[in-house]
Amino acid sequence: MKLPIADGRTIRRRLGGLVLAYRGQLAGVLVLQLGAAFAGIALPWVMGRVVDQIQAGTTLEWVRRVMIGTVVLVAVGAALSFLAEYQARVLGERVFAKLREDLVETVTHLPLSTVEGAGTGDLLGRTTHDVERVQFMVRQGISSIMVLATTIVVTVVAAVATSPLLAVVLVVEVPVVGALMRWYLPRTVPSYRAGAAAWADLSGVANETIDQAETVDAARLADLRAARLDRSIREIWRLERYGAWMRVVLVGCLGLAVLIPVLLMALVGAWAIGAGWTTLGVVTTMTLYAYQLRGPVWEVTFWVDQIQSSEASLARIFGVDLVDPDREPTDARPSGREMRVRGVRYAYRAGEDVLHGVDLDLRPGETLAIVGPSGAGKSTFGRMLAGIHPPTAGSVEVGGVELTDLDEDVLQRQVVLVTQEHHVFVGTVASNMRLARAGADTGEMWDALAAVEADQWVRALPDGLDTRVGAGGIPLSPAQAQQLALARIVLMDPHTLVLDEATSLMDPTAARSLERSLGLALRGRTVIAIAHRLYTAHDADRVAVMMDGRIVELGAHDELVAAGGEYASLWKSWQRG
Numbered sequence: 001m002k003l004p005i006a007d008g009r010t011i012r013r014r015l016g017g018l019v020l021a022y023r024g025q026l027a028g029v030l031v032l033q034l035g036a037a038f039a040g041i042a043l044p045w046v047m048g049r050v051v052d053q054i055q056a057g058t059t060l061e062w063v064r065r066v067m068i069g070t071v072v073l074v075a076v077g078a079a080l081s082f083l084a085e086y087q088a089r090v091l092g093e094r095v096f097a098k099l100r101e102d103l104v105e106t107v108t109h110l111p112l113s114t115v116e117g118a119g120t121g122d123l124l125g126r127t128t129h130d131v132e133r134v135q136f137m138v139r140q141g142i143s144s145i146m147v148l149a150t151t152i153v154v155t156v157v158a159a160v161a162t163s164p165l166l167a168v169v170l171v172v173e174v175p176v177v178g179a180l181m182r183w184y185l186p187r188t189v190p191s192y193r194a195g196a197a198a199w200a201d202l203s204g205v206a207n208e209t210i211d212q213a214e215t216v217d218a219a220r221l222a223d224l225r226a227a228r229l230d231r232s233i234r235e236i237w238r239l240e241r242y243g244a245w246m247r248v249v250l251v252g253c254l255g256l257a258v259l260i261p262v263l264l265m266a267l268v269g270a271w272a273i274g275a276g277w278t279t280l281g282v283v284t285t286m287t288l289y290a291y292q293l294r295g296p297v298w299e300v301t302f303w304v305d306q307i308q309s310s311e312a313s314l315a316r317i318f319g320v321d322l323v324d325p326d327r328e329p330t331d332a333r334p335s336g337r338e339m340r341v342r343g344v345r346y347a348y349r350a351g352e353d354v355l356h357g358v359d360l361d362l363r364p365g366e367t368l369a370i371v372g373p374s375g376a377g378k379s380t381f382g383r384m385l386a387g388i389h390p391p392t393a394g395s396v397e398v399g400g401v402e403l404t405d406l407d408e409d410v411l412q413r414q415v416v417l418v419t420q421e422h423h424v425f426v427g428t429v430a431s432n433m434r435l436a437r438a439g440a441d442t443g444e445m446w447d448a449l450a451a452v453e454a455d456q457w458v459r460a461l462p463d464g465l466d467t468r469v470g471a472g473g474i475p476l477s478p479a480q481a482q483q484l485a486l487a488r489i490v491l492m493d494p495h496t497l498v499l500d501e502a503t504s505l506m507d508p509t510a511a512r513s514l515e516r517s518l519g520l521a522l523r524g525r526t527v528i529a530i531a532h533r534l535y536t537a538h539d540a541d542r543v544a545v546m547m548d549g550r551i552v553e554l555g556a557h558d559e560l561v562a563a564g565g566e567y568a569s570l571w572k573s574w575q576r577g
């Protein structure tokens with residue numbers, strides 16, 4: 001399964017939305033650029049007048065005055081250009097920031113099942129490589145394209161006003177440039193798209209290999225992974241080389257094409273002067289206009305190329321938005337803490353159920369251990385109970401409301417999944433805590449840390465809550481990272497917790513101190529413990545035995561042992577060690 005890719009219409013609609021959102025600033029930039037463009041066309045016009053006046057026999061004083069005026073005009077034009085460029089760059093940065101913020105917002109709310117199905121590599125490629133590819137376009141393209149558009153339009157209008165006849169020469173290059181682009185684009189656009197996908201593939205493979213380095217080492221997969229990376233790199237090399245070759249050809253041909261109007265203007269102008277249709281001054285002005293247009297026309301093709309190459313990346317960035325949500329939250333609010341599971345089924349792949357109609361009623365405040373052999377569906381069921389995956393069929397309700405009808409803020413105050421992976425995010429201790437509740441104040445954070453006995457080591461950090469931790473900051477031990485995660489749970493304050501192997505990866509000493517913290521975090525909450533060691537089950541109020549995606553036994557430890565069923569034999573064999 002791949003993440004969707006946006007079509008041309010969606011890209012235009014999204015870009016149009018961005019432009020609309022910044023229309024005020026855009027209009028401001030446009031006014032400044034128009035001013036700069038008018039100053040730009042004045043110079044050739046003045047030169048033409050000077051030539052005509054000199055021919056007619058003017059005074060040196062007149063020429064001197066005109067030249068001083070021209071210098072002032074150029075200075076004003078330069079100042080306007082600077083302001084326009086500055087404002088356009090600021091605008092570019094704003095639009096790019098908005099694009100990134102929107103993407104982060106979308107990505108952080110993607111249904112987990114979609115991300116898992118598509119693989120994290122694809123998403124990573126879109127949020128890194130594709131964003132990098134469009135950033136040049138958005139940050140610099142906006143200002144450059146606006147400058148080009150205003151310069152070309154104003155210059156052509158001025159040329160038509162100066163000499164409609166000679167202005168025709170200005171457009172002779174249009175069909176030539178058009179033909180070049182028609183040759184170039186259909187050949188390169190598909191390679192841009194393939195290139196974007198190949199880069200995403202490369203980052204996915206590299207990321208997966210680094211992430212799973214231990215597995216790669218253990219299974220001696222290094223050579224296979226290296227060969228896989230080589231394949232990706234070779235494909236990128238092939239596409240990039242093709243793209244570079246096409247650009248070399250295009251640039252060479254364009255260099256000649258943009259010279260056509262300048263040469264032609266001088267030739268046709270000379271002929272028109274000879275025929276008495278125009279003056280040397282007008283031809284001077286028109287030749288200078290043709291010369292001035294050379295750069296912008298060249299640049300337009302550069303930006304058309306950039307737009308095409310960015311379009312492939314934009315299609316992938318905006319495509320993330322097209323993922324269907326796996327739930328539609330409503331305003332419904334639970335009327336109690338009881339959780340009720342009815343007929344829950346789940347399939348990672350269509351038609352292959354790993355849960356086959358599970359029923360369960362949880363009693364508020366109880367501890368329920370779920371035990372069973374590996375692959376029985378315990379973790380999958382835990383994710384249903386925490387509202388992470390909506391069930392394929394059936395329902396999981398809290399206080400009479402389906403978990404998937406609750407919006408994220410409400411859901412995390414009801415039930416939270418605690419896994420064995422506790423990532424420390426780069427940032428301060430406080431920012432790590434505020435992931436649980438953005439508005440938490442310092443007092444609440446200290447209370448939460450104290451609740452899991454983590455306040456002492458946080459106080460001992462150089463800047464307390466404001467100490468930077470994680471990669472690049474002060475490294476935290478696995479136990480500290482897990483305590484931080486538990487403190488986050490205290491901040492979220494859900495009434496129910498699903499624990500999936502919460503302490504199994506710890507070394508025994510760390511595990512004991514952590515279990516104290518865990519015990520403190522669990523106090524007063526309903527707990528569903530996915531138990532991989534049966535003493536967790538022994539201490540629980542009730543035990544559910546899961547086999548092949550079904551709960552086959554449910555009751556207190558002693559009752560189940562006495563009943564002599566599956567649990568009794570599991571318990572016996574576990575006790576034997």
Ligand SMILES: Nc1ncnc2c1ncn2[C@@H]1O[C@H](COP(=O)(O)OP(=O)(O)OP(=O)(O)O)[C@@H](O)[C@H]1O
Pocket residue numbers: 116348349354372373374375376377378379380381
């Ligand atoms: N992301 C996934 N994609 C596809 N199949 C999956 C995925 N996760 C689990 N499964 C499959 O679903 C079934 C139930 O797995 P689950 O992890 O829920 O069992 P478990 O009882 O928690 O096992 P364990 O104790 O080994 O963690 C297994 O057959 C497993 O291979």
